[in-house]
Amino acid sequence: MKSSNWIRAHVHAFEYFEGVTETLVPDNLKTGVIKPNGAEPILNEAYRELADYYRTVIVPTRVVKPKDKASVEGSVGLVSRQIIAALRNIQCFYLDELNELIWEKLTEVNNAPFQKKKGSRRSVFEEEEEPYLQPLRYPAFQITDWRIAKVQLNYHIQVDRNYYSVPYEYVQCSVEVRLTENLIEVYFKQSRIASHKRQLALVGQYSTLVDHMPDHHRLYMEHTPDSAREWAEDIGPFTLSFVEKILSNNVEKQALKVLLNFQNLTKKYPLSLIETSCEILLTITEQPTLSTFKSILTRQKKRLDKKATTTNHLVDDSHGFVRGATYFGGK
Numbered sequence: 001m002k003s004s005n006w007i008r009a010h011v012h013a014f015e016y017f018e019g020v021t022e023t024l025v026p027d028n029l030k031t032g033v034i035k036p037n038g039a040e041p042i043l044n045e046a047y048r049e050l051a052d053y054y055r056t057v058i059v060p061t062r063v064v065k066p067k068d069k070a071s072v073e074g075s076v077g078l079v080s081r082q083i084i085a086a087l088r089n090i091q092c093f094y095l096d097e098l099n100e101l102i103w104e105k106l107t108e109v110n111n112a113p114f115q116k117k118k119g120s121r122r123s124v125f126e127e128e129e130e131p132y133l134q135p136l137r138y139p140a141f142q143i144t145d146w147r148i149a150k151v152q153l154n155y156h157i158q159v160d161r162n163y164y165s166v167p168y169e170y171v172q173c174s175v176e177v178r179l180t181e182n183l184i185e186v187y188f189k190q191s192r193i194a195s196h197k198r199q200l201a202l203v204g205q206y207s208t209l210v211d212h213m214p215d216h217h218r219l220y221m222e223h224t225p226d227s228a229r230e231w232a233e234d235i236g237p238f239t240l241s242f243v244e245k246i247l248s249n250n251v252e253k254q255a256l257k258v259l260l261n262f263q264n265l266t267k268k269y270p271l272s273l274i275e276t277s278c279e280i281l282l283t284i285t286e287q288p289t290l291s292t293f294k295s296i297l298t299r300q301k302k303r304l305d306k307k308a309t310t311t312n313h314l315v316d317d318s319h320g321f322v323r324g325a326t327y328f329g330g331k
Helices: 003-017 045-054 073-086 095-111 121-132 215-221 225-235 237-249 252-267 271-284 290-313
Strands: 033-035 145-150 156-159 162-165 174-179 183-188 191-197
Touching (some): 045 145, 073 095, 145 156, 162 191, 225 237, 237 252, 252 271, 252 290
Antiparallel strands (some): 145 174
């Protein structure tokens, strides 16, 4: 039996009895016990999580010690034979239909009176065993699967042909991945570094959190038409008009790429000069481009620099020649 099926059987048993026993005594099955190791067996990680979740203790039987096992195997065989015999001539076309019939027969067997003593299996359970059960936790335990993955250069890990982000500082690191039915958790040295909702509908999907990105990737992720409009509006109406025309004249992806280059110009040029250049550009064309804008911006910058240089070289009238005319040979 696979580990997941074994754990699922435990969960169904707890739900059926509406309680949890203080101790579980299984065989040394390979799907539940990795290594017997004497008095301290090494358990399967998912099996250990089951015990922690329901606050019970797993004590596998000792190797070659049949008396360690509970005396229930005979009863299990009897019950299974009675159910199989009762359903041997019934044909089912759906698994749910078969399971429903099995539950009905199991209820009949548990409620049937004993032949040599009073009561039934159900009454014995309710009188002698049920009071010792611990309360059942809700929701039911979710079966987990643990895997090892390596963080790729794009700070994502691959799980079942889908990709999930982790903080970019862990690039090229090996991480542990805990999978449940709807959730993926990523651990590095026993510390959780990321969690995602599991992608199940399609393959090749990316689940990326902005907080996991480097700063330059995050800037590109947050770059949208609305953010570009807000940025342009703070500069001036002509800059906003230029941005609107770029968005309307190009497909969105190309327009955002152009506008990102446009915004980077603020690192080299003052905002007032960008607004003035946009005004000049919009007066000469209805189809503005970034290259044309850069040409106008460059000319405007040179014009301002030349004007500033000329102003700095003007002679201040308050300062005259300190030497007289006689020094230069005049009379």
